Amino acid sequence: MKTFLDWPVVRQVRTGDWLGRGPAVTSAKTQHLTPRIADADHVARSVCPYCAVGCGQLVYAKDDKVIQIEGDPDSPISRGRLCPKGAASEQLVNAPNRQTTVLYRAPHATDWTPLGLAEVTDMIADRFVAARRDYWQSEDPDGNRLDRTMGIASLGGATLDVEENYLIKKLFTAAGAIQIENQARI
Structure with a gap:
């Protein structure tokens, strides 16, 4: 009363x-x-995966399971704030329908087949090397030196940060690819 x-x-x-x-x-x-993070075992610093801004995140875990993701107040970029997608990134990690295995659909097949990560990595590397070899151009019809391949192209995503895009650009340029673009620029 x-x-x-x-x-x-x-x-x-x-x-x-x-x-x-x-x-x-x-x-x-x-x-x-009590706050959801009161019983967390540990906190890890991370970067939001959604865009190239690179907002800092604090990832709280208990029993090796993510229980909360918040903005990192020590981040000079976001100063503890996250956009709606970044604030909901805990759902990305803990979604019950999240795909956790690599699936492959062979040409003309109708079903997906689960493959191991090592097998998929080897498959991608073999195809990369074969495309570089099969479509290599040493020189043009006038005899001008080209040293490039037209069999490889790269389209980067806006979720990659500057450092990742830099390394991708270096990798593909070193492989001889000249068709390198980024979604954020298109």
């Missing part, structure tokens, strides 16, 4: 919370709540 002492103005005077931002306006239910 509420009494006169439970009125918000009286609580403000009684607790010294003159602006009504602390204990005077905290309900009994709220006083017993």
Whole structure:
């Protein structure tokens, strides 16, 4: 049963919370709540995976499972703030339908086949080397030196940060590819 002492103005005077931002306006239910991160085993610093801005994230884990992802207040880029997609990235990690195995669909096949990561890596490397070899151009019809391949192209995504895009550009340029583009620039 509420009494006169439970009125918000009286609580403000009684607790010294003159602006009504602390204990005077905290309900009994709220006083017993604890943050989701209170029982986290450890915290890891990360970068949001969605765009090239590179907002800092704090990833809280308990029993090797992500329980919360928040903005990192020490990040000079985002200063603790995240956009709606970044704030919801915990759902990306813990989604029940998240694909965790590599699937491959062979040419003309109708079904996907799960493959091991080592097998897929070898398959990609073999195809990369074969495309470079099969489409290599040493010189043009006029005898001008080209040293390039037209069998490899790269389209980078906006979710990659500057360092990743730099390394991709170096890799493909070293392989002789000249068709290197980024989604963020198109």
